[in-house]
Amino acid sequence: MLRKLLVSVILLAIVGGAVFWFISAPQPLAANALAAPHTANVKNGETMFFAGGCSSCHAKPGQDNKFNLSGGLGLKSPFGTFYVPNISSDPNDGIGKWSETDFANAMLRGVGPGGVHLYPAFPYTSYQRMTLADTRDLYAFIKTLQPEKGRVRDHDLPFPFNIRRTLGVWKLLNLDGKTFAADTSKPADWNRGAYLVNGPGHCAECHSPRDLMGGIVSGQRFAGGRNPEGEGWVPNITQARLGKWSVGEIEEVLASGLNPDGDSVGGSMAPVVRNTGQLSPDDRKAMAAYIKSLPAVEGPKPPK
Ligand code: HEC
Ligand code: HEC
Known part of the structure; x- marks a missing residue:
């Protein structure tokens, strides 16, 4: 009896290990993914x-x-x-x-x-x-x-x-492995902004709450949350908070770091601005217009 149980436990461990090994395998690009000359x-x-x-x-x-x-x-x-x-x-x-x-x-x-x-x-x-x-x-x-x-x-x-x-x-x-897909019902500059914000700009990585496993809570993308890299709070940048901001004001934050009150954004946003400040005005405007189009989503409440 005990022997049988032991065998089952060992078998289960082997099967479990094999399943883990299988589902946890890295998924690189296809070997010929870069075959086309560039x-x-x-x-x-x-x-x-x-x-x-x-x-x-x-x-x-x-x-x-x-x-x-x-x-x-x-x-x-x-x-x-x-x-x-x-x-x-x-x-x-x-x-x-x-x-x-x-x-x-x-x-x-x-x-x-x-x-x-x-x-x-x-x-x-x-x-x-x-x-x-x-x-x-x-x-x-x-x-x-x-x-x-x-x-x-x-x-x-x-x-x-x-x-x-x-x-x-x-x-x-x-991780779903999907490249950005343009929304053909939207103008080209909106799509450019959506691409820059969600792709290279990785704005949601800081501006979203995370679950216990450290993944972005998908229903609250851009709704702000605890700073993933330590102390402090990252603000909501959906219309729930930026409803009164114009596209130009969002653009200005990305260009110079100055918010509508005339204060400079600080913390981990400061290095972001040193980079977005180097982009073309058109790219910044596209990003700002996309951010402005994010529907209001309430996020978690910052601690008092
Ligand atoms: C938020 C911080 C952060 C940003 C922004 C970032 N990286 Fe990294 N990067 C890391 C960390 C941390 C690792 C180490 C990951 C690991 O060890 O698995 C890493 C690893 C890498 C690696 C693998 C290096 C190696 O030796 O294995 C490459 C390549 C890389 N990053 C390129 C980039 C490029 C290009 C950019 C800009 C588009 C970028 N990273 C932006 C934090 C960052
Ligand atoms: C490394 C983390 C990080 C990343 C990445 C990041 N932000 Fe921020 N952002 C912050 C923090 C922290 C603040 C708050 C700064 C402060 O209060 O001084 C902020 C503030 C802002 C504000 C002002 C909001 C307000 O209510 O005052 C806007 C707009 C903004 N970010 C847009 C963006 C955009 C667009 C991107 C992508 C290009 C981006 N952020 C990427 C951390 C980040």
Whole structure:
């Protein structure tokens, strides 16, 4: 009897393990996904770099050169501390040896070379919406930057979060692998704004509440919430809060950081503005118009 029970338990563990292994497998792009030739547009790659705010996390802390992508910033989270890696083109410490496909897999699938899951502290849940062409241009732009030495230390994550494979289960719930789909009933500039905000701009990553597993609460996208990277509160940017703001006023925040009261936005929005401030006025206007079109959604209430 006991023996039978033991055998069943072992069998169950094996089946369970196999199911886990199967569903948690990394899902890279198809091997021929980048087979079509692409003439890189480096200028557009630079636009994606600013829209994506890569330097907010990857620039070396404590210095002003936003193109020094040697990393090292510590990002605190409820799951532990992530140390942002070196993504400069240094062959040993950065991503200099990565192929274009490796880069596209990281951005669009959250998969690193050798088929390991990357942590969503790298906001690929938004970057997955980017077009392959924009991703390839971004790769070409990063290649033009100076290689920087310096390997970044490992993340500081307790068990079980230190097991990358478990992210496969998280991804099943939070990553759909879909590129941005335009809404053909809306004008082109609205779609441009929707693309920039939801794709490279990853605005919802900060401006939304998260569930216990750290996924965005889908019914409350943009409705604000606790700062995912530590202390403080990120405001609701749907019409529930920005109802009185004009498109021009939202645009001004993205251009200079000045809100309608004449105050500068601070906290983790300040580095966002250093990037959106580099975009073209048309792109900023498109983003602002899209934000203005977000229907009012009540979010969680900030603590008093
Ligand atoms: C909110 C912070 C944040 C932003 C913004 C961000 N990253 Fe990252 N990135 C990370 C973290 C943290 C990791 C480490 C993930 C891991 O170890 O699994 C990472 C990993 C990566 C990797 C994999 C590097 C490696 O060695 O495995 C690449 C490539 C990358 N990011 C590129 C970019 C690009 C390009 C942008 C801008 C479009 C960007 N990141 C924006 C935080 C960020
Ligand atoms: C890294 C986190 C982060 C990201 C990414 C981010 N924001 Fe913010 N945002 C904040 C925080 C925090 C504030 C509040 C700043 C303050 O109160 O000084 C803010 C404030 C704002 C405000 C002013 C709202 C108000 O009520 O005062 C607007 C508008 C805004 N963000 C739009 C955006 C847009 C558009 C994007 C995408 C391009 C974006 N944000 C990306 C963290 C973020």
